[in-house]
Amino acid sequence: MFRTLLTFAVVGTLVGIVLATLAAPSFIRADLCGFTADQQTSRPCLNTVQDSTSRLITAQLTGGAVGTGIGVGLGVFFIVWRKRRAAAKGQLPPDAKPPAGASPPA
Numbered sequence: 243m244f245r246t247l248l249t250f251a252v253v254g255t256l257v258g259i260v261l262a263t264l265a266a267p268s269f270i271r272a273d274l275c276g277f278t279a280d281q282q283t284s285r286p287c288l289n290t291v292q293d294s295t296s297r298l299i300t301a302q303l304t305g306g307a308v309g310t311g312i313g314v315g316l317g318v319f320f321i322v323w324r325k326r327r328a329a330a331k332g333q334l335p336p337d338a339k340p341p342a343g344a345s346p347p348a
Contacts (some may be wrong), residue, residue: 247317254313255306262305266298 243321246321247314248322250317251310251313254309254311256309257307258307258309258312259302261309262301263298266301266305269301269344
């Protein structure tokens, strides 16, 4: 159960990081320079690079955190769904304990 939850969390984190990496540069460019090309020279290059790098890293960390949260949520949903489905079929999930008084397998 924990492994499934951890898997969803890791996949969610990676997806969030990839999406933030793809989307952040356009937002950073619009935020720093506006939508016109003549505003690009109004800031020194070094400050622009430092600000851009800082904001990109912040965007990646935020995307990772959001992705982790979504992944954990989906993992919990998947675990509950799988247990309910197994209970409806009358099967015990792999991590369930045998009923009390049952003899151990030989």
